[in-house]
Amino acid sequence: MKRFAGVVAAGVALLAAAPSLADAKGDAKSQVEFGINVAQRGLWREAIYRWEKAVEIDPKYAAAYNDLAIAYEHEGQLDKARKAYEKAIELSPNNEPIRQNYELFKEINDRTTAVKDK
Amino acid sequence: MIGRPLSKTSRLALAAGAALVAAIALACGPDTYEIPIETPIQPKMDVSAFQRVLVAGFVAGGNEDIDANQETVRLLRSQLRTKSSLRVIDADILPLVEVAQDQNAGSAATDDAAARDRAASAAKPAAPAGAGGPAGSGAAADRAAQGLTLAKSIKDEKDLEPYERLFANTAYWKRIGEEFQNPLIVTGTVLFANRSTSGIVQRDQEVMDPYGRRRVVPVRTYMERKGFLLRPKFVFIDGRTGATMYSESYREEVLYNAQQNTPALSSYFELMDRLVPNFLSALSSQKIKGTRVLLK
Numbered sequence: 001m002k003r004f005a006g007v008v009a010a011g012v013a014l015l016a017a018a019p020s021l022a023d024a025k026g027d028a029k030s031q032v033e034f035g036i037n038v039a040q041r042g043l044w045r046e047a048i049y050r051w052e053k054a055v056e057i058d059p060k061y062a063a064a065y066n067d068l069a070i071a072y073e074h075e076g077q078l079d080k081a082r083k084a085y086e087k088a089i090e091l092s093p094n095n096e097p098i099r100q101n102y103e104l105f106k107e108i109n110d111r112t113t114a115v116k117d118k
Numbered sequence: 119m120i121g122r123p124l125s126k127t128s129r130l131a132l133a134a135g136a137a138l139v140a141a142i143a144l145a146c147g148p149d150t151y152e153i154p155i156e157t158p159i160q161p162k163m164d165v166s167a168f169q170r171v172l173v174a175g176f177v178a179g180g181n182e183d184i185d186a187n188q189e190t191v192r193l194l195r196s197q198l199r200t201k202s203s204l205r206v207i208d209a210d211i212l213p214l215v216e217v218a219q220d221q222n223a224g225s226a227a228t229d230d231a232a233a234r235d236r237a238a239s240a241a242k243p244a245a246p247a248g249a250g251g252p253a254g255s256g257a258a259a260d261r262a263a264q265g266l267t268l269a270k271s272i273k274d275e276k277d278l279e280p281y282e283r284l285f286a287n288t289a290y291w292k293r294i295g296e297e298f299q300n301p302l303i304v305t306g307t308v309l310f311a312n313r314s315t316s317g318i319v320q321r322d323q324e325v326m327d328p329y330g331r332r333r334v335v336p337v338r339t340y341m342e343r344k345g346f347l348l349r350p351k352f353v354f355i356d357g358r359t360g361a362t363m364y365s366e367s368y369r370e371e372v373l374y375n376a377q378q379n380t381p382a383l384s385s386y387f388e389l390m391d392r393l394v395p396n397f398l399s400a401l402s403s404q405k406i407k408g409t410r411v412l413l414k
Contacts, residue, residue: 063413
């Protein structure tokens, strides 16, 4: 009987948490959309703020990491950009646009870290 | 095969379905957004101590049709004038091949004298025969002389290699620096040589399909190709001390169909065009334009 009560309680807790999880994902998505909107107008710092919030709300949101990486790249924060791209690829390894963005980024990044043969 | 005509009800249902899909797509919007970005690149070295730059000259060779020393100096000076904050010094281009040969002749004469002194002291009666004897000293002098040999006409990378010592001669570069009030000095080597190769290459070929339509298909064929190789090394020297601050090497090549006759000078500029952004990014911040895809 006690075991049954425990299962019921766990079920209720899960059901109660489900809407809040969905809410969190929705919040993260709206932050990403707002970020895209402002980035298109050239407000990259605001976009970074929004996308940082999005990954804070949903740490498994690959698209948010991708967008954040692009913004860091645009701001010249290349180390942060690399980490964000790598996280995006880790979360979504088969996402072609993320891979393409990362390849283009690497081309530039390699240029700045060219081996000095001094 | 002719299909059964749709009834009016079916057509209406199809149109309504299509409208619904379109409405949903519009409501959701696209999931990818292409966006232009400009990535700022920090310079690879700190040139804040310099207000002026002297592109001194290059040890160049490989192709007799163009003077790679003159062309490289002219191109880099004009690029630096427009794309860096440093003031470019207009000075005569240094004939570095001759400078290196003069320095080499001087040091060879000094080495010869030293070798003769060593040989004379080793030839004294008390000296034991063997490695330290006259024969040994003569061989050492020969080796030193061989090591100092500089090819008069530079044809390949091997010919260019011994000239590298010139950039380590801090006294010489310090003197040049003093002459021009301690600027940043840009020098190095440039090899621009003919290149030919043959092998299987893939190219697109237009064909007609059985229905008379044009199609482009990839075809693998054996081809003889010729072109040019550009191998520059840029050396940045501190004019105050004569010491090398930074150096970097590049390699670019271009190949054409063997029948195509492309002038050496235009190929030289085509290849340099690919390298100039890298050269500039060594001493001034650059913005690299590109596009990325934002995702929802």
